[in-house]
Amino acid sequence: MAGLHSRRDALSLGLGLAATAALPAGSALARAPKLNSQAPYFYRFGFGEAEVSVVSDGPLPLGDPSESFLGVPKEEIRAMLTRNFLNPTAVTLEQNIPVVNFGDRLVLFDTGMGTSQAFGPTTGRLIKSLGEAGIRPGDIDAICCSHAHIDHVGGIVGADGKPLFPNAEVWLAQSDFDFWTDEAKLGSPLKAFVEHARKNLLPVRDRIKFFRDGQEFIPGVQAIAAPGHTVGHTIFMISSGGKQFCFMGDLTHHQILLLEKPLMEFAYDSDPKQSAQTRVKLLTMLAEKQVPVMSYHFPWPGFGHLAKAGDGFRYFAEPMQMVR
Numbered sequence: 001m002a003g004l005h006s007r008r009d010a011l012s013l014g015l016g017l018a019a020t021a022a023l024p025a026g027s028a029l030a031r032a033p034k035l036n037s038q039a040p041y042f043y044r045f046g047f048g049e050a051e052v053s054v055v056s057d058g059p060l061p062l063g064d065p066s067e068s069f070l071g072v073p074k075e076e077i078r079a080m081l082t083r084n085f086l087n088p089t090a091v092t093l094e095q096n097i098p099v100v101n102f103g104d105r106l107v108l109f110d111t112g113m114g115t116s117q118a119f120g121p122t123t124g125r126l127i128k129s130l131g132e133a134g135i136r137p138g139d140i141d142a143i144c145c146s147h148a149h150i151d152h153v154g155g156i157v158g159a160d161g162k163p164l165f166p167n168a169e170v171w172l173a174q175s176d177f178d179f180w181t182d183e184a185k186l187g188s189p190l191k192a193f194v195e196h197a198r199k200n201l202l203p204v205r206d207r208i209k210f211f212r213d214g215q216e217f218i219p220g221v222q223a224i225a226a227p228g229h230t231v232g233h234t235i236f237m238i239s240s241g242g243k244q245f246c247f248m249g250d251l252t253h254h255q256i257l258l259l260e261k262p263l264m265e266f267a268y269d270s271d272p273k274q275s276a277q278t279r280v281k282l283l284t285m286l287a288e289k290q291v292p293v294m295s296y297h298f299p300w301p302g303f304g305h306l307a308k309a310g311d312g313f314r315y316f317a318e319p320m321q322m323v324r
């Protein structure tokens, strides 16, 4: 028996003996450390004669969806998320910010949370993302704000209260400016939103311009009123070289919940019923005309198409093209 054992041992070790003898059992030959890093947070594509760079202000953890998405039983919301392989108890929204270079001007759409930590530390990344994309804040000519909520106008000034985009005019609906900078609301439940809107909008007051519904206020950028989420909430039709896409702002916050059931209400809507009606009307128009869309809060980078599906809609993300 002793002889058999020793012969078996010799066979199993074989020719590999010299190479592996120094390594502990089960160990790889080249053991690389985990890198714990990610790609830069921008995505660039050509659109007509323009160049679009989507930059991110970072993910915004919204938390338990049943506290934000209202009018449908909690169990149903969880089932919708589970069916789509999404976390049923914690929703995270992206913050997709298109920067459109029309050739003669560089236009930024919405600005993220800025210094507000109301949704935690992962937001407030806009300036870093612009840097990764090679875009200098001083080169931005115009900022178009879909509305004056904390996560859309929050990045206009820095921690010191000074404007971060020294050469940019700021476009907004007057009704939203008036509503969200209203001092009388500082004593209301909207206090945090009003404080942050005032912090960001008042220092650039002399550079704010107001667009009207339907107005092409910048060549290639048309405002379309989309009231309900806020009183002056606006979406933008962006055109170049015969092509057009829509920056939808907060027309819909979620690619499943508010598309499959567009009449669902959202906790942060100023007028949830009006918001739902506006959502259905404009999503129907965009789907029927097959206008490509970019959504501020959809999964990164948030560019794709909409189609009608049953009583709601379905979003088809455009594949990213990493070679230009």
Ligand SMILES: [Zn+2]
Pocket (backbone or CB within 6 Å): 149, 151, 152, 250, 296, 297
């Ligand atoms: Zn938002």
